[in-house]
Structure formats: structure tokens, C-alpha cells
Amino acid sequence: MKRLILTVAAAFATVASFACTNLIVGKKASVDGSVICTYNCDGFGFASPLSYSAPGRHAEGELIQLRGWGPSTEKRFIKQVPYTFGVVGLMNENQVSIVETTWGGRNELRNPEGYFDYFTLMGIVLQRVTTAREAIACIHELVQEYGYSSTGESFAVCDKDEAWIMEIIGKGKGNKGAIWIAMRVPDDCICAYANSSRIQKFPQAKKVDKKLGFYVADGGNCMYSADAISFAKEQGYYDGPDADFSFREAYGPMDFGTIRYCEARVWSFYRHHTDPAEMDKYLPYIDGDMSQIDHLPLWIKPDKPVSVRDIMEDMRDHYEGTALDMTADISAGPWASPYRNQPVNYTSSDGTEMFRERPIGCQQSGMTMVCQMRSWLPDAVGGVTYFNMDDASMVAYVPAYCGINRIPDPFRRENNSMNEFSTESAFWMNNFVANMVYPRYSAMIGDLKEAQKELEDFYAKDQEEVEKRVAEMTPSDRTEYLTAKTISYTDMMMKRWDKLAKLLIVKYNDQSIRPSQNGEIVAGRPGPGFQRPKTPEYSPVFVDAVKTATGNRYVKPQEGKIHER
Numbered sequence: 031m032k033r034l035i036l037t038v039a040a041a042f043a044t045v046a047s048f049a050c051t052n053l054i055v056g057k058k059a060s061v062d063g064s065v066i067c068t069y070n071c072d073g074f075g076f077a078s079p080l081s082y083s084a085p086g087r088h089a090e091g092e093l094i095q096l097r098g099w100g101p102s103t104e105k106r107f108i109k110q111v112p113y114t115f116g117v118v119g120l121m122n123e124n125q126v127s128i129v130e131t132t133w134g135g136r137n138e139l140r141n142p143e144g145y146f147d148y149f150t151l152m153g154i155v156l157q158r159v160t161t162a163r164e165a166i167a168c169i170h171e172l173v174q175e176y177g178y179s180s181t182g183e184s185f186a187v188c189d190k191d192e193a194w195i196m197e198i199i200g201k202g203k204g205n206k207g208a209i210w211i212a213m214r215v216p217d218d219c220i221c222a223y224a225n226s227s228r229i230q231k232f233p234q235a236k237k238v239d240k241k242l243g244f245y246v247a248d249g250g251n252c253m254y255s256a257d258a259i260s261f262a263k264e265q266g267y268y269d270g271p272d273a274d275f276s277f278r279e280a281y282g283p284m285d286f287g288t289i290r291y292c293e294a295r296v297w298s299f300y301r302h303h304t305d306p307a308e309m310d311k312y313l314p315y316i317d318g319d320m321s322q323i324d325h326l327p328l329w330i331k332p333d334k335p336v337s338v339r340d341i342m343e344d345m346r347d348h349y350e351g352t353a354l355d356m357t358a359d360i361s362a363g364p365w366a367s368p369y370r371n372q373p374v375n376y377t378s379s380d381g382t383e384m385f386r387e388r389p390i391g392c393q394q395s396g397m398t399m400v401c402q403m404r405s406w407l408p409d410a411v412g413g414v415t416y417f418n419m420d421d422a423s424m425v426a427y428v429p430a431y432c433g434i435n436r437i438p439d440p441f442r443r444e445n446n447s448m449n450e451f452s453t454e455s456a457f458w459m460n461n462f463v464a465n466m467v468y469p470r471y472s473a474m475i476g477d478l479k480e481a482q483k484e485l486e487d488f489y490a491k492d493q494e495e496v497e498k499r500v501a502e503m504t505p506s507d508r509t510e511y512l513t514a515k516t517i518s519y520t521d522m523m524m525k526r527w528d529k530l531a532k533l534l535i536v537k538y539n540d541q542s543i544r545p546s547q548n549g550e551i552v553a554g555r556p557g558p559g560f561q562r563p564k565t566p567e568y569s570p571v572f573v574d575a576v577k578t579a580t581g582n583r584y585v586k587p588q589e590g591k592i593h594e595r
Contacts (some may be wrong), residue, residue: 184198220336414430
């Protein structure tokens with residue numbers, strides 16, 4: 031028996047991602063018929079390079095060794111399949127994508143003996159499937175045979191025609207399999223997940239599908255494990271009639287933290303795409319009051335079709351313009367910053383327990399991606415992952431096609447060491463710029479957004495030419511062309527970010543602002559037309575807070591008068 035050792039979780043093997051966000055768009059809810067899903071992978075102190083797994087044929091009886099999160103006390107092998115598909119990041123060559131967000135749930139249901147953590151599971155499944163429905167069935171088969179070791183997890187499972195949401199949790203130590211439910215997002219709707227279980231009641235079937243081994247309901251648009259309800263009753267999580275069963279209440283019940291740190295991100299996303307006044311009716315719930323409303327809609331119909339560019343901006347959200355706006359109070363500091371340095375939960379000097387907001391866009395992202403899947407194009411070009419490393423707010427999304435055969439150097443693991451700065455690293459060049467902007471956000475963010483828009487405008491426009499050219503290419507020529515394009519796009523981003531970094535250090539030197547135009551400093555000498563550097567102004571909210579806190583200390587006395595401190 032042949033044994034092939036393969037690392038299947040190479041991209042994020044050091045991540046404990048308990049702060050991720052997924053946004054999902056059905057094909058009739060998008061401007062062009064695309065299915066879209068996204069992923070901000072968040073957690074301090076890690077970099078998430080872009081991974082690549084080549085397609086291949088495999089011998090009968092071949093095994094692969096799983097290498098998931100952290101060290102394992104024993105070698106774990108599973109059976110290989112005859113053919114595996116190529117995978118770029120979290121999208122395979124058939125335009126199937128799987129992204130995730132962790133919700134934890136009941137700790138006693140974690141099974142450390144299970145072979146599959148959630149990320150290893152995602153990687154293996156993407157190598158084996160051609161559709162989202164196949165992916166859900168494959169997840170079920172693998173955890174039934176080998177066990178599931180992670181806590182509660184949500185997957186957005188998408189292909190070029192359908193978008194699905196799937197929630198899964200283990201069955202406790204010594205128990206193989208998993209409890210799970212999957213529901214198809216209506217084609218004309220958008221949906222989001224942000225570290226909380228969100229499926230409550232669901233359509234139910236009378237009989238388990240004998241061939242599949244799980245329930246299929248609602249004309250095939252809902253699937254769930256055979257013991258999803260009976261297991262909850264056995265464990266004492268639920269004792270009512272099956273018709274009233276809520277998956278969330280049984281396996282991932284809510285508390286204030288779950289609502290404010292997780293559901294609020296979903297609320298803000300929905301608010302961008304429907305009447306804000308309607309979504310603001312949920313504010314008592316977002317504040318932790320579940321007496322009148324105890325959940326957000328699982329999905330909504332947007333008020334107008336959603337584009338990839340819209341979704342990119344949604345991934346940069348800090349609650350701007352809402353009751354939770356992170357730029358609008360004293361905690362935003364003198365530069366109206368949406369970023370906070372303290373942990374989510376902290377204590378004031380008088381012992382008061384406090385919290386900070388946890389928006390979609392945050393500084394601890396190791397990578398961000400927007401996956402677009404298009405049925406009317408060849409798979410190799412129809413599937414594109416807009417990718418970059420670090421905070422979505424601080425980077426430009428770079429197109430990486432699912433039909434490429436190698437990763438651009440700045441996104442490769444070996445060029446993104448966490449312990450050594452490198453100008454060849456996308457992670458470090460992005461962080462170099464971001465960490466200049468964070469401390470003086472309102473002064474500097476305009477220059478970053480200008481560079482961001484410049485690149486993303488070019489990438490969007492260039493897609494038209496790319497799609498025309500690949501239509502008549504042979505598969506091998508198409509692969510090389512798309513690979514070269516992806517490398518070129520990445521190189522363009524790295525050069526633009528180098529230029530941006532140099533602009534920022536010169537333009538904002540010594541707490542002043544020198545004039546610039548089109549990303550270049552406006553040079554000049556004292557004389558007619560010369561523009562002196564300006565002194566940036568503090569946020570009005572901060573200025574007023576300083577006055578309140580310091581009394582008359584900084585108040586200029588009226589002429590001829592002296593005021594008392």
C-alpha cells in the first residue's frame with residue numbers, strides 16, 4: 031500500500047481564527063450573475079499566504095497523511111481519491127469555494143480524537159468536488175468516517191450557480207461524525223456569518239435519504255445530519271417537539287458578546303444593502319435586549335444588485351454612519367480612528383467591565399479574500415479570488431484566477447516570515463503602510479484609499495480584456511496566460527505600495543502635511559505659489575473632550591483678562 035504524505039492545511043496552519051467574517055451573495059442578487067463569498071481571516075500575530083495545490087491522479091490504495099492544527103500524537107492517514115482537483119487559496123479549479131467562521135458552541139462537543147479540524151477538512155474537500163452540493167456531502171462522508179475535532183464552525187460553500195451556508199459541530203470525545211445543517215441561500219438574497227450560529231428553525235423531512243445518509247428537505251434546498259435533533263434531545267439541549275427545534279439554541283446559544291461582537295457585523299452589512307431605518311429596528315437586539323427581537327434575518331433581499339466592488343467595501347466596514355460608528359466618539363482619538371488597541375473586553379480604572387466594538391474591518395486580519403464565481407465563463411477565468419494579506423481596509427484586492435498553476439512570489443509562504451521584514455513580502459509591505467496610517471488615520475487614510483482605488487479600478491477594467499482573450503485559448507495557453515496575469519497584478523500592487531510607503535513618510539514627516547498630487551509630492555521653493563506644509567487638525571470630538579476634561583487649562587483668556595485654572 032502506497033502512502034503519500036501531504037500537508038493540506040499549509041495556508042493557515044498556525045491560525046486560531048475565532049474572529050472571521052463571511053459575506054455571501056446569490057447569483058440573482060449580484061449585478062452580473064456572479065455568486066460571491068468573502069473571508070477576513072482574523073487573529074493577531076500571523077500571516078496567511080496564498081496556497082496552491084496542483085491537480086493530480088493517484089494510485090489505487092494510496093493514503094495521505096493529515097497535518098492539521100498543531101502537533102499530533104499519532105500519524106493520521108486517510109484514503110486518497112483517484113483524482114484531485116487544483117486549488118488556489120480556497121477555490122478549486124471547478125469554481126467551488128469554501129470559507130469559514132468559527133462560533134465555538136458547546137465545548138463538551140469537541141472531539142480531540144477526530145482526524146479533521148475545520149481547515150484541513152476544507153482543503154481536502156476542495157480537492158475532491160465539482161459543486162457546492164458535492165462539497166457538503168463530502169464533508170459529511172469524511173467526518174462520518176474519520177471524525178471531526180474542531181468546535182462549532184460555519185462554512186459558506188459556493189459554486190458558480192449556488193451559495194450554501196453550513197453549520198457543523200462535533201459530538202464529543204469518542205464520537206465520530208458531526209451534527210450539521212446546510213441551507214441554500216436564495217439566489218436573490220445576501221447573507222453573512224461572523225462567529226455566531228445563525229440557523230434556527232429549518233425545513234424538515236420525514237425520512238433520511240438512504241443513499242446520502244442524511245435528511246434532504248425543502249425540494250433539496252435544506253440538508254442536515256440524521257441525528258441533528260435526536261442528539262440534542264439525548265444531551266439535554268432540547269426537549270420540545272421536533273417542529274420547533276432551533277439549531278442555534280441547541281448548539282450555539284447567544285449571549286451579549288455573541289450578539290455585539292458577531293451579529294452586529296451582519297447587521298451593518300445588511301444595513302448597507304437595504305433601508306437603514308428598517309435595520310435600525312434591530313438596534314435593541316444589537317445592544318443585547320432579546321425581549322422583543324432575538325435574531326437577525328438569516329438572509330435578506332438587497333435593495334439593488336450588489337457588485338464585487340461593493341462587497342470589497344463591505345469587507346472594510348467599521349460601522350461608519352451607524353449608531354456604532356467607531357470614528358465618532360472620544361475613543362477614536364485625535365485622528366478619528368476606527369481602530370482600538372485594547373482587547374475586546376477590558377476594565378476601567380474604577381473596575382467597570384467594558385468592551386469595544388468588533389467590526390468587519392480590523393487590524394488583526396492575516397489575509398482577506400473576495401471569491402467570485404461566474405457560470406458563463408470558462409472555469410479557469412470565471413473563478414477569481416481577489417486576495418491580499420492584512421487588513422482589508424488597508425490593502426488593494428489583487429485578482430488571482432482559479433486556473434493558475436503557481437503563486438506570485440509576494441504571496442508565497444517562504445516570502446512571508448512573521449519574524450523578518452522583507453520588501454518582497456506582501457504581508458510586510460501592507461503592514462509597513464498600515465502601521466504608518468493607524469496612528470494618524472484621518473490625516474493619512476485618503477492617500478491610501480487613492481492608491482487602493484487606482485489599483486482596483488485598473489484590475490476591474492482589465493478583466494474585460496482578459497475574459498475576451500482567454501475565450502479562444504487552449505487550456506494550457508489559458509493557464510500560462512492567467513498565471514502571468516496574476517503575477518503581473520501582484521507585482522503592480524507591490525510597486526504601488528512601495529511608492530505609497532515612501533510618499534507617506536515624506537508627506538507626513540514631523541507631524542505636518544506637505545501637498546501632493548497623483549501620489550507625488552508637490553515640490554517647490556519659497557516664493558510665488560509656494561505651499562507650506564500644513565499642520566493637521568485633531569478631530570472636533572477629541573478637541574471638545576479635551577476642553578471638557580481640562581477645564582480652563584488650554585482656554586485662551588480674553589484680551590486683557592486672566593482666567594483661573
